[in-house]
Amino acid sequence: MARTAVRKVAVRKTLRRQNLAAQANLHTDDTSSGEVEEVVMPSTTLDLATSKSGADKAATLAKPSAETQEPIASSSAAPMVLGEGYDLSSLLTFDPEFIEPAASKASEESGPSATHGQLQHLKALLSSSIETLVEDTEEIKSILEDIQPHLPVTLQTSVSGLMRKRQLWTQKLTPLTAELEVLRKELEDLEERVRVTKQLIQDKEALIARSHEEAEGLKAELKTDLAEIRALNKQLVTGQDEDDEAEIAEVDRVRATALRALEAFLQ
Numbered sequence: 001m002a003r004t005a006v007r008k009v010a011v012r013k014t015l016r017r018q019n020l021a022a023q024a025n026l027h028t029d030d031t032s033s034g035e036v037e038e039v040v041m042p043s044t045t046l047d048l049a050t051s052k053s054g055a056d057k058a059a060t061l062a063k064p065s066a067e068t069q070e071p072i073a074s075s076s077a078a079p080m081v082l083g084e085g086y087d088l089s090s091l092l093t094f095d096p097e098f099i100e101p102a103a104s105k106a107s108e109e110s111g112p113s114a115t116h117g118q119l120q121h122l123k124a125l126l127s128s129s130i131e132t133l134v135e136d137t138e139e140i141k142s143i144l145e146d147i148q149p150h151l152p153v154t155l156q157t158s159v160s161g162l163m164r165k166r167q168l169w170t171q172k173l174t175p176l177t178a179e180l181e182v183l184r185k186e187l188e189d190l191e192e193r194v195r196v197t198k199q200l201i202q203d204k205e206a207l208i209a210r211s212h213e214e215a216e217g218l219k220a221e222l223k224t225d226l227a228e229i230r231a232l233n234k235q236l237v238t239g240q241d242e243d244d245e246a247e248i249a250e251v252d253r254v255r256a257t258a259l260r261a262l263e264a265f266l267q
Contacts (some may be wrong), residue, residue, distance in 0.1 A: 115150045118143050137170060 122143045
């Protein structure tokens with residue numbers, strides 16, 4: 001496309017020169033020298049003379065007049081397009097070094113973004129309870145180590161101080177955590193003992209309730225027995241001991257008489 005544009009400009013300039021020469025009745029030699037002066041390109045630009053044959057030039061000159069009637073740039077404008085020493089190949093060069101600033105800029109932009117996300121995550125972690133933080137501090141330590149190089153010097157100093165304090169806290173909290181676990185185990189044992197004791201109390205209360213019921217039953221039976229005894233006492237014969245002895249002697253006499261009668265019969 002660059003070659004075609006150059007050829008078009010060269011042809012237009014040639015036609016313009018020919019028109020000016022015809023109007024001013026200039027000599028053919030002057031016109032020819034003008035053509036050579038305008039058409040010949042610098043050695044640093046693309047070489048059109050070697051790649052353009054006579055047939056191509058004739059075909060280019062035979063294009064419709066609409067194209068040739070386009071506004072023609074003056075000779076002072078030609079150096080802006082085809083200035084001497086201007087190399088179109090410079091537009092097609094590629095230097096990887098020009099990409100490095102953009103990549104580093106993207107890295108700088110992504111760095112704060114990633115740091116901001118880690119800070120948000122750190123904020124969420126620090127919002128947890130102290131028990132949770134004591135149980136797992138490795139994630140907080142990892143985040144602080146990652147974001148420290150991206151922070152300003154003042155914040156890096158603060159973060160370093162916080163990390164040292166965290167280490168001291170961890171050293172102090174480690175035995176406390178172990179003691180807390182022991183206390184929790186003791187609490188579980190005590191709660192189990194309390195549960196067993198409560199169960200025993202409930203069993204004893206149930207036994208006492210059943211005993212009360214049995215005692216009430218025994219009381220009722222005792223009252224019944226006492227009533228029967230009182231009734232039997234009323235049925236006993238009343239009298240004196242002498243009368244009772246006479247009756248007993250009479251019964252014994254009847255017994256002896258019956259016994260002698262039996263012995264006589266058996267003989």
